Amino acid sequence: MKFRNLVIAAAATLTMTGAGFIATPASAQDLDLDVYIDIPGFGRMPGYEYGGRRYISCRHGARIVDRRGFSRVRPFDCNRPFYRYRARRGGDWWIVRLNARNGRVVGVNPL
DSSP, X not given: OHHHHHHHHHHHHHHHHHGGGOOOXXXXXXXXXXXXXXXXXXXXXXXXXXXTEEEEOXXXXXXXXXXXXXXXXXXXXXXXXXXXXXXXXXXXXXEEEEETTTOOEEEEEEO
């Protein structure tokens, strides 16, 4: 019973307060409202969407590999779901495999 009363009260409140905000057809064309909510740490990653899934770009992946201590990072294979890069570390060349969805390094093999 309490829930029903709450719903009725909410509907009555919205009706009374929302009456001044009802857009007429002429003003509805001028109205453009976008609302974005971004929580720090959970924002969008730079990249693009493919088939409803978000992937980081190959260039962004190269920067991630560079930040992991590799130098002279060059893209080797930029096909999803994993990107591969040639990179140098400790005087040796390596093939670094990176997950294109989350940017994690999933494999490092000597070249």
